[in-house]
Amino acid sequence: MNLSDATDEQLVQQIRDGDAIAFEMLIRRHQDRIFRLALVWLYDDQQAGDVAQEVFLRSHKGLRSFRFRSSVFTWLYRTTRNVCHEHNRRRSLQPLDTEPVDMSANPAQSAIRAETSQQVRKLVSVLPQRQREVVMLRIFEGLSVREAALAMGCREGTVKALLHKASTKLRLDFNEQGLTS
Amino acid sequence: MNNTQDDTSLELEKLAGDYRAIKAPPDLASRVQVQLDERYASRGWWLPALGAVATLAGVAIFLLTLSPPRESNSVVAHIPTLSTVAKIRLQKPAALLPSLTDIRNVSTPAMPAKPNITRPTKPSNEINHDAQLNRKKERENAYT
Numbered sequence: 001m002n003l004s005d006a007t008d009e010q011l012v013q014q015i016r017d018g019d020a021i022a023f024e025m026l027i028r029r030h031q032d033r034i035f036r037l038a039l040v041w042l043y044d045d046q047q048a049g050d051v052a053q054e055v056f057l058r059s060h061k062g063l064r065s066f067r068f069r070s071s072v073f074t075w076l077y078r079t080t081r082n083v084c085h086e087h088n089r090r091r092s093l094q095p096l097d098t099e100p101v102d103m104s105a106n107p108a109q110s111a112i113r114a115e116t117s118q119q120v121r122k123l124v125s126v127l128p129q130r131q132r133e134v135v136m137l138r139i140f141e142g143l144s145v146r147e148a149a150l151a152m153g154c155r156e157g158t159v160k161a162l163l164h165k166a167s168t169k170l171r172l173d174f175n176e177q178g179l180t181s
Numbered sequence: 182m183n184n185t186q187d188d189t190s191l192e193l194e195k196l197a198g199d200y201r202a203i204k205a206p207p208d209l210a211s212r213v214q215v216q217l218d219e220r221y222a223s224r225g226w227w228l229p230a231l232g233a234v235a236t237l238a239g240v241a242i243f244l245l246t247l248s249p250p251r252e253s254n255s256v257v258a259h260i261p262t263l264s265t266v267a268k269i270r271l272q273k274p275a276a277l278l279p280s281l282t283d284i285r286n287v288s289t290p291a292m293p294a295k296p297n298i299t300r301p302t303k304p305s306n307e308i309n310h311d312a313q314l315n316r317k318k319e320r321e322n323a324y325t
Binding site: 020023024027028031032034035036039049052053056057060112113116117119120123139140141142 | 193196197199200201202203204205206209210212213214216217220
């Protein structure tokens, strides 16, 4: 079986059988989304990388007992959310007297990343937690309503309602027909 | 108004596009793999040691089974097996234990003789009283 064409569920089955390449494929498939979400939540390149790494490490163990009740991304998204909360809690206990060190190889690219994530963060920071999640998943990650609902663990109607409230609050003219379909 | 909204939408689309252009560090997968290898290595450090101990124990048992059997009149005491020890039952010392009838008919030794205690001398009033009583009895006897 060609692993690049395999579905997430097939990859998980392969991982359970001890296929390291399948696990690497799963990482490459989801790493950008996980990293971006962590970046907006944490606003730190280095820590977002650490969180993404931790999420995949946990997934290697956790996917062995995965029951396919949700999509793999849903599972990874929830793990990312939990790990980010843990990081934020730990970070709030540490004194922030120094700027985070930029460990990336390309400082210019890192600066662009930081600026973009800062803008996204600024945009969604006025929203309550759930509306922020909907905007992040639906608008920025481009997930369908169904996928967003699965990731957030709620109904599709809830996603639509939260999106409507968020758009009102942000005073943005979303093309709601397109977004809520 | 519409122009403002269009501008905002365009800005948002641009922002979303920039956001989606963010990529994870290219070495993330290899970092995860290295971490996994380290975790498994640190978790399984005792496995080789356990294997060595098991091998040694196996060799020892093999050598013991190969050694010649001991002679029957050997000086070394025979060591009973665990199953033999488990089958051992303590027998009751029936002859030594007394029966219930024996217990009931236990002959008790005779009581010691009553000590001969001399009566204490009565006071004079009592003597007089006794004498009066005696006299009274004598008088009564005399009338009968």
